[in-house]
Amino acid sequence: MEFCPTCGTLLRYELPAERHPARFFCRTCPYVCSVQTGVKIKRKLQLVKKEVEPVFTLEDMMKGGSETEATCPHCNFGKARYQQLQIRSADEPATTFYFCLNEKCSRMWRED
Incomplete structure (x- = not known):
């Protein structure tokens, strides 16, 4: 799922047409994002386990x-x-x- 960086609305998928490739678009504002053919991992994050505090000591x-x-x-x-x-x-x-x-x-x- 992708969300609009401007208004936070869930982006809709639009199939490729003659004049544009496949893309995501926002229904409430003019934001449009083209779909890339390859997937790129931007960064890997190491998950850190939180300490659990007891309810009663x-x-x-x-x-x-x-x-x-x-x-x-x-x-x-x-x-x-x-x-x-x-x-x-x-x-x-x-x-x-x-x-x-x-x-x-x-x-x-x-x-x-």
């Missing part, structure tokens, strides 16, 4: 989380701290974040 869980009996999926320990947060739309249930209280595990998981 360990400190947040220790000072604000409540303790409950929940089984850790990693070590099967039976106690965890949890906090609930509404991260989706209001008509969806809240997401519960858990932190395992086993000192050897200390992992976080969530249940939607």
Whole structure:
């Protein structure tokens, strides 16, 4: 898909005719762009992976989380701290974040 650099409208494709080659044109302004026969790669970009910030940190869980009996999926320990947060739309249930209280595990998981 190509967009008009002037107004941002989606460009339309026009078949080649006697007086012009195949081209893209804008329906709202006079912009016209001829279609080139070959494809050229202008530049290659290296994708950079963003760091993911946790929703809750360990400190947040220790000072604000409540303790409950929940089984850790990693070590099967039976106690965890949890906090609930509404991260989706209001008509969806809240997401519960858990932190395992086993000192050897200390992992976080969530249940939607």
